[in-house]
Amino acid sequence: MDKKEFWQLIDSAKKASNGDQALQEKKLISSLQIFGPEEIIDFECILCELLIEADDFGIMAAQKIIDGYVSDDTYLYFRCWLVGQGDEVFRAAIDKPDTLAAVLEAPYQDFEELLYVATCAFKKQTGKKEEDDSFPREVAAARGLDYDSGSVTKGEDWTESQLPKMLPKLWKKFG
Numbered sequence: 001m002d003k004k005e006f007w008q009l010i011d012s013a014k015k016a017s018n019g020d021q022a023l024q025e026k027k028l029i030s031s032l033q034i035f036g037p038e039e040i041i042d043f044e045c046i047l048c049e050l051l052i053e054a055d056d057f058g059i060m061a062a063q064k065i066i067d068g069y070v071s072d073d074t075y076l077y078f079r080c081w082l083v084g085q086g087d088e089v090f091r092a093a094i095d096k097p098d099t100l101a102a103v104l105e106a107p108y109q110d111f112e113e114l115l116y117v118a119t120c121a122f123k124k125q126t127g128k129k130e131e132d133d134s135f136p137r138e139v140a141a142a143r144g145l146d147y148d149s150g151s152v153t154k155g156e157d158w159t160e161s162q163l164p165k166m167l168p169k170l171w172k173k174f175g
Contacts, residue, residue, distance in 0.1 A: 001035065001039040001042035001043055001046070002042075002046075003046055006042075006043055006046040006047075007086065007087040009028060009031050009032065009043070010028070010083065010084060010086055010087070011086045011087065012027070012031065013025075013027035013028045013031060014084065014085065014086055021084070021111055021113065022113070024084065024111075025111075025113040025114070025117060028114075028117045028121075029117055029120045029121050029124070032117060032118065032121035033120075033121040033122075033124040033125045034125075035121075035125070036125070037122060037125060037126055037134075040118050040121050040122045040125060040136055041118070041122075041136045041139045041140070043117075043118050043121075043136070044118035044119075044136030044137060044139070044140045045136075045139070045140045045143060045145055047083065047114065047115075047117075047118065048140045048145035048146070048147050049145060050079075050083050050090065051076070051079050051080070051083065051147035052145065052147050053094065054079040054082055054083070054090070054093075054094060055079070055147070055152070055153050055154065056094070056097075056153065056154045056155045057153055057154070057155035057156055057157050057158060058097040058155050058166075058167075059078075059079065059082065059093065059094070059097055060075060060153065061097065061158050061163055061166055061167055062093070062097040062098070062100050062167055062170055063075055063078040064160070064163065065163055065167055065170045065171055065174050065175050066078075066100070066104060066107045066108075066109065066170060066174045067107050067108055067109075068107070074110065076112075076115075076147065076148070077110030077111060077112040078109060078110055079147075080110065080111040080112060080113075080114040080115060081109040081110050081111040081114075082100075083111075083114060084111040084114050085103065089103055097167055097170070098167045098168065098169045098170055099169075100170060101167075101169035101170045101172070101173050102169075104173070104174075107174055118136040118137070119131070119135060119136055119137060122135055122136050163175065
């Protein structure tokens with residue numbers, strides 16, 4: 001699986017779910033489980049790469065404005081939500097986080113469930129019940145794709161007083 005196929009799966013599931021993340025998760029799992037184990041692992045690796053790419057102080061500032069706080073978990077789940085919005089929204093936000101003001105209607109956006117899609121699909125595809133070193137997240141981590149502890153936040157750190165000027169559209173909507 002390549003990034004184009006990854007984004008096609010994300011976009012297709014998002015479109016079919018009409019904003020219902022539980023349905024989006026189910027659609028992703030059912031679409032992904034028809035692939036072979038290596039392609040499911042590729043999906044997980046691409047997801048990890050994107051979560052690492054989105055580990056940026058600009059994205060963190062956007063989440064701070066939108067939700068009012070940032071913690072390790074909420075920041076990760078927000079980045080999952082960002083990936084779940086599809087390639088176009090993801091790329092725009094990476095380039096200019098303030099573009100999220102046009103996408104978001106409500107605060108507290110997260111899509112934690114995206115972290116488990118490849119594992120669920122892998123279990124269904126292989127019939128394995130117990131996780132081991134062959135599972136997607138373990139393989140991704142072994143390849144150095146650890147979005148939890150191996151990633152370093154990119155960009156320039158900020159203070160709360162900088163947020164209104166840094167992301168004016170988001171600040172106007174959620175600040």
